[in-house]
Structure formats: structure tokens, C-alpha cells
Amino acid sequence: MEQFAADLATMVRTPLTEAHVAAMRRVGKEVTLQPGELIQEAGAPITMFPYLLEGELEAVDPRTNARYSTSSLGPGQFFGELNFLSGGNALMSGRAVVESRVLCVPREAMLRLMSEIPEMSDIVITVMAARRRRIMSTQEGGLTLIGGDVDRDVRRIASFASRNRIPYSELDLHSDEAAVVAERCGLQQGAPFVVFGADQVIDPPTPRAVARVLGQDISLHTEDVFDVIVVGGGPAGVAAGVYAGAEGLRALVLEDVAIGGQAGTSSRIENYMGFPTGIPGGDLVGRGEIQAMKFGTRFATPRRATGLRQCTDKLFHVMLEDGQEASARAIVAATGVQYRRLPWEGIERLEGAGVYYAATEVEARYCRDSEVAVIGGGNSAGQAAMFLARTARHVHVLVRGPGLAASMSDYLLSRLEAHPRITIHTRTQVVSLHGRDMLDSITIRDAHSGQDWTLRTNALFVMVGAAPNTTWLSGLVELDEQGFVKTGTSVSQPSGYATSCPGIFAVGDVRAGSVKRVASAVGEGSVVISDVWAHVNASS
Numbered sequence: 001m002e003q004f005a006a007d008l009a010t011m012v013r014t015p016l017t018e019a020h021v022a023a024m025r026r027v028g029k030e031v032t033l034q035p036g037e038l039i040q041e042a043g044a045p046i047t048m049f050p051y052l053l054e055g056e057l058e059a060v061d062p063r064t065n066a067r068y069s070t071s072s073l074g075p076g077q078f079f080g081e082l083n084f085l086s087g088g089n090a091l092m093s094g095r096a097v098v099e100s101r102v103l104c105v106p107r108e109a110m111l112r113l114m115s116e117i118p119e120m121s122d123i124v125i126t127v128m129a130a131r132r133r134r135i136m137s138t139q140e141g142g143l144t145l146i147g148g149d150v151d152r153d154v155r156r157i158a159s160f161a162s163r164n165r166i167p168y169s170e171l172d173l174h175s176d177e178a179a180v181v182a183e184r185c186g187l188q189q190g191a192p193f194v195v196f197g198a199d200q201v202i203d204p205p206t207p208r209a210v211a212r213v214l215g216q217d218i219s220l221h222t223e224d225v226f227d228v229i230v231v232g233g234g235p236a237g238v239a240a241g242v243y244a245g246a247e248g249l250r251a252l253v254l255e256d257v258a259i260g261g262q263a264g265t266s267s268r269i270e271n272y273m274g275f276p277t278g279i280p281g282g283d284l285v286g287r288g289e290i291q292a293m294k295f296g297t298r299f300a301t302p303r304r305a306t307g308l309r310q311c312t313d314k315l316f317h318v319m320l321e322d323g324q325e326a327s328a329r330a331i332v333a334a335t336g337v338q339y340r341r342l343p344w345e346g347i348e349r350l351e352g353a354g355v356y357y358a359a360t361e362v363e364a365r366y367c368r369d370s371e372v373a374v375i376g377g378g379n380s381a382g383q384a385a386m387f388l389a390r391t392a393r394h395v396h397v398l399v400r401g402p403g404l405a406a407s408m409s410d411y412l413l414s415r416l417e418a419h420p421r422i423t424i425h426t427r428t429q430v431v432s433l434h435g436r437d438m439l440d441s442i443t444i445r446d447a448h449s450g451q452d453w454t455l456r457t458n459a460l461f462v463m464v465g466a467a468p469n470t471t472w473l474s475g476l477v478e479l480d481e482q483g484f485v486k487t488g489t490s491v492s493q494p495s496g497y498a499t500s501c502p503g504i505f506a507v508g509d510v511r512a513g514s515v516k517r518v519a520s521a522v523g524e525g526s527v528v529i530s531d532v533w534a535h536v537n538a539s540s
Helices: 018-027 107-116 118-138 152-163 176-185 207-213 235-246 261-265 281-294 361-366 379-388 410-418 518-539
Strands: 029-033 038-040 048-054 057-061 093-096 100-106 143-146 169-171 193-196 225-231 251-254 298-300 305-310 316-320 325-333 337-339 371-375 394-398 422-425 428-434 441-446 451-456 460-462 466-468 504-506
Touching: 018 048, 018 100, 018 107, 018 118, 038 048, 048 107, 100 107, 107 118, 118 281, 143 152, 143 176, 152 193, 152 207, 152 361, 169 176, 176 193, 193 207, 225 235, 225 316, 225 518, 235 251, 235 261, 235 281, 235 518, 251 325, 261 281, 261 379, 281 298, 281 518, 325 518, 371 379, 371 428, 371 451, 379 394, 379 410, 379 460, 394 428, 410 422, 504 518
Parallel strands: 143 169, 225 251, 225 325, 251 298, 325 504, 371 394, 371 460, 394 422
Antiparallel strands: 029 100, 038 093, 048 100, 057 093, 143 193, 305 316, 316 325, 337 466, 428 441, 441 451
């Protein structure tokens, strides 16, 4: 199966050429580092691209201040990973081992060179992506989560970090290692917490606070006007970000949970053209995010749009949950759908503590060797069941209807039916949840027999009742009776993606009449930018 990036240990590395180095010399400057001197500090903004001319550099684990991995960088190599593209903060420090000469190129100047010299861009991005994959696999990126085994706030951060490809490590709350970290941070032992580096406690422990420490929570100002704001970071939104950047538009993508959207939670997409062995949804969309950043598109996560208004200057202002606003000449709505909260008593306290709306590596760890229930009859539910069956004792797929043939792809249904640790229960529904702080069981009603039965489980995955995310549009566009955005001829517009309000476009699952597939969402996000460009050009 394809992955997010190449394996750093086995990839064939192509060095930057003499011509590339000459181009960097024209915009950079040489500095000399003494042994032990830092070229980049973990947690600090990345402002330059360090290329080693002479000497030796090492990456430093911010938790221990020791060398990361067993290797170092020599002449002809450069320091940095994907946060360089996003403009975030460094995950690790860079330190001189011996006296070293480094060519330091300002970040903005290096990004311009990469846009002008595609061969240089290919080399840099390939290495940086492979390094991110390596840091994620070794779980040594500086972020440490303590207590995810018992605390749902820490679990939410684990899910946020995993889905956004942020490296982190986890410690059980009552482990000896957790006690050492708590003492170093001056905290009470036995209480959950999150720390970056050796002792920077992230308080409150929220995804937004983590994003702020890592520099992903960019500041937005009303007077800073983008050409287009894409609201939603799923396949449609990221594709729009790629093409907007490629067409020279100043673009911003806002996402409230994780780049990838619902598609990002899929453990394996097998019917997307070009990936015969399949690819995880998060890795597929993550590749698109890198492409978009290469073209200059900015991403802000987690930032949730709560409203939209249009001022007398015909600019659009997206209102965010923290009171900030982001302004643009055009809006692309790509917010997709979300699973509805089902009407069970006590569901609020159990969300993230046994009730989940995505099945990723994080959730799978919390229900290893357990009985697991999945509600839903679509491909998302089927893929979740197959993924969870790798580590769960048994997976129960609960379907309200008489079968799955009408709602699930045939290849996936065949696999579920053949799997020895998956049972499909038709004409069933969950009627109640049990557990005080964590889910411990559910009551299931069987319509065949009319009887209720109890399943002891600490994990229930809800993948039904998808509703469009359109409340943030604040009534500026027409919706159909289900709440999806009407476009094209239904609102007397020549473009199939134009809404009833000029300058607002809709793509992907949130658009009425769209085909709910990743490939079609990517296509819509790509095509809509020609309409956006025409609108922005006319309004300018």
C-alpha cells in the first residue's frame, strides 16, 4: 500500500546541484557555527533554510537534548522538514557537532526559488516529507501525551495530532516514565497532561493549544485580504487549494478538525485511480496539502468557521470560533458532511471516551483486544470494520436495514462477510449507552426477534446520519430541503459550482447533487478554481 512519503532509510537521495547552490548563494548568506551552537531551536519559528557547506549538523530531540537517531548531516545536505513549507515552528533543534559553515537562505526567498526551479523543489520536498514520516514512525517529535489511556481530552489531542501527521509519543498515566516527566515539569503525578520538549506544559490541553505551540495556528486579520478562502480541508478543499495556488491566487484553507476530512479517516482507499495497492485517505490528502503549500497556499488548523458576512466592498468575511475574521474576494465552501449526534442519553460525556466518529490508529489502540461495535452500512463503516478487525477481538457491524448490498461496494461487503472476526447484524439498532466516565457497554435492539441484548464494549463507532455542514454560511446562499448547497441551474447560474450568491462557490459532498466519492470531490475542487479566478479577476 502507498504511504504519505518515501521511506528515509531506503530512498535514493538526489543532492542539490551546483546550480541550485549557486541560486541559493545569491539570496542567502554564510554563517559559521561553533560546536554545540544551534542553527534552529525546537518550538521556534522556521525563518531560514540551512544548507551545510562544511562540517557536521545533528538533529536534537527536544525532550532529551540528545541527538535524534544515530546519523548526522554532512556537507551537501540541509536541515529541516515539512514545517518549513507551512511556516510553522520547528519540531526539533539543529546543532553543530563540529565547527561548520552553513548557507542560510531566508524562508520566503527559498520558497520563491523552489517555485521557479521545479527540480530543486522536488528534491527538497521529497526529503522533507520522508523526514516527517520517519519522525512519526519513531514517535520522537517532541510532543508527549500522558494519560490518553484514561482521559478523553488527551485522546482528542492524540486524534488531532495523528490525523494532521504531527509526531507525538504517549505514556500511560501511571507509568514510571510519566512520573519522571511530571516531576520534571513540576506537576502532580497521576494527572493527565501534555508537554512539548522537556518541560513546556501545554495548558489547557486542547488541539488549538497544540497547534499554537507548533505554529500551525496562524493569526488572521480582517484587513489581510485573500483572493479566495476555502472552508474545509477534505479532498475537495485541498484540491481547490492546490489549483488556486498553481493559478497564482492568494489562498487560505480553513479546517476545523484535520486536513483530510472524513476521507482522511479511511485506513485504505482502493478505488482511487493511480493507486492499485490502495492508499490511506489521510496520506492521499496529505500529499495534496504538500502540493498546495508548494504553490503558496496557506493552511490553518484547527480553525472552525461559525459565520459568513459580505461587506459593502463586496468582500467576504469568514467569522471564526474565537472571534477572529478572515477576508477574501471569493469563498469556496467545501465543508462536506458530518455524522449526526444520535439521541442517546449521556452521549455528550462519552464522546471521545468510547464513542467515536472516526476509526484511525489512535482509536484502534484504545480498543485493542476488545469487542467493538460499528454503526453504519456505507463504505466508511465497512472500511472501519476491516481496519479495526486487525487488532480487536471481534467487530460487530450494526445495520438498521435488511442488508448492505445497496449501500456498500461489493468488494468491501465480500471481505466483511468472509472475515472471521466480523459479524454483520441486520435490522438492529443501539438503544442506550452505559458507562459513567468511559463507555463500558451498549444495549442493542434486534428487530428480528424483538429482543434487546447487551454488548460489553469500550468502543462504539458511529458512521450514520451524515448531515451537511452549512450553518456557517449564515443564509447567504440557497440550500435544498436537506440543507445541501444549491448550485448551477437550480439557482440560475451558468457554472455548476456557483451558488445563489455571486462569489461563493460550493464543491464536494456539501453541494446538492454531488457524487459522494473522493475522486469526484477532487475533480470538483480542481475545476471550480477557473470560476473563482474569473470572479476574482472581474472584481479586481
